[in-house]
Amino acid sequence: MKEIPVYLLSLGCPKNLVDAEVMSATLFERGFRITPREKDAEVVIVNTCAFIHPAREESIHEILRLAGLKKKGKCRHLVVTGCLPQRYGKALFPELPEVDLFLGPEEVPRITDHLQALLSEPSPKRKIHTPRFLFLMTAEHPRHLSTPPHIAYLKIADGCSNRCAYCVIPSIRGRFRSRPMEDVLREAGSLAGRGVKEVVLVAQDTTSYGRDLKEKPNLSGLLTRLAGIEGFRWIRVLYTYPANLTADLLETIAREDRICKYLDVPVQHIDDEILAAMNRRGNSKLLREKLQLARAIVPGIALRTSLIVGFPGETRGKFEKLLRFIEETRFEHLGVFTYSKEEGTGAFDYPSQTTEKLKKARRDTLMKMQASISAEINRSRVGTLSDVLIEGRSENTSFPFIGRTMGQAPDIDGITFVQAGAARTGDMLGCRIVSADVYDLFAKRISKKP
Numbered sequence: 001m002k003e004i005p006v007y008l009l010s011l012g013c014p015k016n017l018v019d020a021e022v023m024s025a026t027l028f029e030r031g032f033r034i035t036p037r038e039k040d041a042e043v044v045i046v047n048t049c050a051f052i053h054p055a056r057e058e059s060i061h062e063i064l065r066l067a068g069l070k071k072k073g074k075c076r077h078l079v080v081t082g083c084l085p086q087r088y089g090k091a092l093f094p095e096l097p098e099v100d101l102f103l104g105p106e107e108v109p110r111i112t113d114h115l116q117a118l119l120s121e122p123s124p125k126r127k128i129h130t131p132r133f134l135f136l137m138t139a140e141h142p143r144h145l146s147t148p149p150h151i152a153y154l155k156i157a158d159g160c161s162n163r164c165a166y167c168v169i170p171s172i173r174g175r176f177r178s179r180p181m182e183d184v185l186r187e188a189g190s191l192a193g194r195g196v197k198e199v200v201l202v203a204q205d206t207t208s209y210g211r212d213l214k215e216k217p218n219l220s221g222l223l224t225r226l227a228g229i230e231g232f233r234w235i236r237v238l239y240t241y242p243a244n245l246t247a248d249l250l251e252t253i254a255r256e257d258r259i260c261k262y263l264d265v266p267v268q269h270i271d272d273e274i275l276a277a278m279n280r281r282g283n284s285k286l287l288r289e290k291l292q293l294a295r296a297i298v299p300g301i302a303l304r305t306s307l308i309v310g311f312p313g314e315t316r317g318k319f320e321k322l323l324r325f326i327e328e329t330r331f332e333h334l335g336v337f338t339y340s341k342e343e344g345t346g347a348f349d350y351p352s353q354t355t356e357k358l359k360k361a362r363r364d365t366l367m368k369m370q371a372s373i374s375a376e377i378n379r380s381r382v383g384t385l386s387d388v389l390i391e392g393r394s395e396n397t398s399f400p401f402i403g404r405t406m407g408q409a410p411d412i413d414g415i416t417f418v419q420a421g422a423a424r425t426g427d428m429l430g431c432r433i434v435s436a437d438v439y440d441l442f443a444k445r446i447s448k449k450p
Helices: 014-029 053-067 083-095 105-120 169-173 181-193 219-226 247-255 272-277 284-297 316-329 356-380
Strands: 005-010 043-048 077-082 101-103 127-129 151-155 198-202 234-237 262-264 302-309 333-338 385-393 401-404 416-419 428-436 441-448
Touching (some): 005 014, 014 077, 014 105, 043 053, 043 083, 053 083, 077 083, 083 105, 083 127, 083 169, 101 105, 181 198, 219 234, 234 262, 247 284, 284 316, 302 356, 316 356, 416 428
Parallel strands (some): 005 043, 077 101, 151 198, 416 441
Antiparallel strands (some): 385 401
16 A cells, blocks of 8 residues: 555644554554645544533534545545544534544554555445543553654543543543553653653543552552653643642652652632532542642642633632632632533533623633732742753744743643753753743743753
């Protein structure tokens, strides 16, 4: 078979991106050519997200946009993979006749078999394959990193067993399934050997790692082993469940120099009635205690959280309670989602639904408050020293490089503009913070780290 050019677009979260990287490498190993130019592709793959309404809209928009290549470009076949077909495949099949093949996440390792079958038939029939939740990647699966070469996501588990009332992930991705620790470490060693400086641990709930395995490893133990791998400068943890934060985990973060003093802790809300309706484990008292514990054990830790506004039953008083909590807690980074009413979730039929206008107003109010908090925190850092991982060049002639401090995660937090005579992507520079704005920092190089 001739070398077939394939364009792969991945949407949604880093966990989805890892699936796309596995598909890309698998295709390459079987003789396909991965092209960055969509117009050159004979096969176009859209790896989709279906978590909430805006994500579905983006997925559908990109599918329809790329479907145009079947008329104007070289595209012979359009393939849709990931969460959207897993959740809506049978309904989408008649609605998107432009799509030749729908594949759920389970089909990630078999992507080449599906494409070869599609390409070998003179008049292939449209198909859908969405079996249920057995696939869990291993270190044996190849990956083409689509991130900058100094950064990689490391998916330590898949699925979720928390059953939050607003979330469809368990029905799309299945129950929580951890990768064996030795398997994770093998992949991590491979990433370090490829020059990765920062590895970012992801899962639907990283703090549940190991609970489903016979040996009962945990995130703390995994982090300790990862910190012993030569080559990594930073090890970062995302998607931690607040009720599962333990003193042992936090002490590990504090003890190991290579582990970022940073945690992503989505609390979602602070009102006890809302938390109970969300089916979140832990009440407001426990949430406050966990966050206080994190700051006590890991001095200077940067905390990121995510919130949902407009959940059914969120009265003005409950929202104001959330505002006071954010004002008191002063997260370094914060994201706000408006509640999305999702079929198949526990909250779908809840009474007291909130209007979209009010949800957006509340989101804007929260983000305005957070902007003020973020600006104050950033200003307090002026004059301090910080290592900065260089990401590339900027358009600011006074600060010609872009990087991140340990307290800034890739893609979701602010960035640091750096003044330096010369630097390369992946360099770690010792810097002094010289100024700040609402979300970003400005720094001058004082040394290059070995």
